[in-house]
Amino acid sequence: MQATPQPVLELRDYSVRFSTPDGEVAAVSDLDLSVGAGETLAVVGESGSGKSQTFNGVFGLLSRNGRATGAALVEGRNLLSMSEKGLDAIRGQDMAMVFQDPMTALNPAMKIRHQLSETLQVHKGMKRRDAEAAALAMLRLVGIPEAERRFEQYPHQLSGGMRQRVVIAMALLCRPKLIVADEPTTALDVTIQAQILDLFRDLTAEFGTALVLITHDLGVVAGIADRVAVMYAGRVVEEAAVDALFQRPAHPYTAALMRSIPRVDREIEAVDPIPGRPPDVMRPPPGCPFHPRCRHAEDRCRRERPPLAEVAPGRRAACWFPFVDAASGAVTLPAEPAHG
Numbered sequence: 001m002q003a004t005p006q007p008v009l010e011l012r013d014y015s016v017r018f019s020t021p022d023g024e025v026a027a028v029s030d031l032d033l034s035v036g037a038g039e040t041l042a043v044v045g046e047s048g049s050g051k052s053q054t055f056n057g058v059f060g061l062l063s064r065n066g067r068a069t070g071a072a073l074v075e076g077r078n079l080l081s082m083s084e085k086g087l088d089a090i091r092g093q094d095m096a097m098v099f100q101d102p103m104t105a106l107n108p109a110m111k112i113r114h115q116l117s118e119t120l121q122v123h124k125g126m127k128r129r130d131a132e133a134a135a136l137a138m139l140r141l142v143g144i145p146e147a148e149r150r151f152e153q154y155p156h157q158l159s160g161g162m163r164q165r166v167v168i169a170m171a172l173l174c175r176p177k178l179i180v181a182d183e184p185t186t187a188l189d190v191t192i193q194a195q196i197l198d199l200f201r202d203l204t205a206e207f208g209t210a211l212v213l214i215t216h217d218l219g220v221v222a223g224i225a226d227r228v229a230v231m232y233a234g235r236v237v238e239e240a241a242v243d244a245l246f247q248r249p250a251h252p253y254t255a256a257l258m259r260s261i262p263r264v265d266r267e268i269e270a271v272d273p274i275p276g277r278p279p280d281v282m283r284p285p286p287g288c289p290f291h292p293r294c295r296h297a298e299d300r301c302r303r304e305r306p307p308l309a310e311v312a313p314g315r316r317a318a319c320w321f322p323f324v325d326a327a328s329g330a331v332t333l334p335a336e337p338a339h340g
């Protein structure tokens with residue numbers, strides 16, 4: 001793999017399971033992933049592929065029937081073996097999560113002033129005045145116009161985009177080493193979406209924060225991510241540097257995902273939805289979980305599950321027949337067969 005800067009978060013042999021009356025749900029299986037200081041890792045995949053539960057497990061936010069196993073190391077400390085108190089101290093101080101709906105992080109009955117300064121008072125032990133001054137400065141930094149006036153308002157008085165900026169300000173206040181943003185722009189309109197992504201890019205570069213951006217939308221990762229991990233049925237099926245991935249995906253699922261999104265440089269007719277549906281994680285198909293939807297599946301794919309393996313320098317793919325020339329390491333997309 002491409003040399004990652006010193007990992008801030010490292011998942012090793014990491015899985016998430018839920019017990020249900022119908023049996024065990026293997027939501028996330030055997031992940032090995034890391035993200036380094038100042039690096040942005042995008043985690044993409046269709047709904048239900050395990051993106052959110054992976055990081056809910058890291059933050060100790062799984063529902064009661066869920067359990068994460070393996071290791072989730074933040075600067076070498078395994079969060080999975082920590083007490084609730086130890087985890088509380090790290091959450092908010094060393095790592096923060098930003099969700100799709102900013103109201104999950106905001107208290108509707110509290111002025112922005114108090115929401116932000118309280119974070120610093122609790123986690124950094126700052127005096128109220130200093131905390132408020134720092135909070136106001138951060139509000140300006142995340143591009144809130146008329147920050148002084150907004151400081152005295154309640155969340156419902158702000159637009160959705162502005163609320164998300166406040167949440168980002170709140171996440172950054174303690175200068176965390178890691179931010180996980182789960183679909184942070186999905187609820188926003190396209191122009192605001194681009195502004196918020198720019199904001200993430202600028203601020204993580206400025207503070208050297210490791211950023212994990214969870215999204216179902218491959219389109220949003222191009223301008224912001226350094227690396228991309230593509231998830232399918234609870235596993236990473238491809239991992240690569242963003243430019244390499246966009247130039248030539250090595251896994252048929254990534255290729256299919258790319259064909260399924262509209263692009264400004266292509267005719268709308270070129271959008272080609274992925275046939276079929278993702279597998280039921282309680283009853284995954286034998287072999288490669290993607291084989292029932294794959295245009296290139298062969299017998300081996302129906303029988304044996306391919307491991308995530310290095311297919312070229314800096315990229316991994318879980319496919320028996322990745323689009324990579326073994327001798328040269330060049331990625332080669334085969335001609336598409338006529339059938340779907």
Ligand SMILES: Nc1ncnc2c1ncn2[C@@H]1O[C@H](COP(=O)(O)OP(=O)(O)OP(=O)(O)O)[C@@H](O)[C@H]1O
Pocket residue numbers: 018019020025027045046047048049050051052053054063065066216281
């Ligand atoms: N409490 C639960 N009990 C049982 N299964 C669950 C529970 N929570 C999540 N799951 C299952 O875990 C799997 C992964 O879900 P997850 O939310 O991580 O997917 P996702 O890729 O983030 O999708 P989305 O983009 O829709 O959020 C899904 O099959 C989901 O049904």
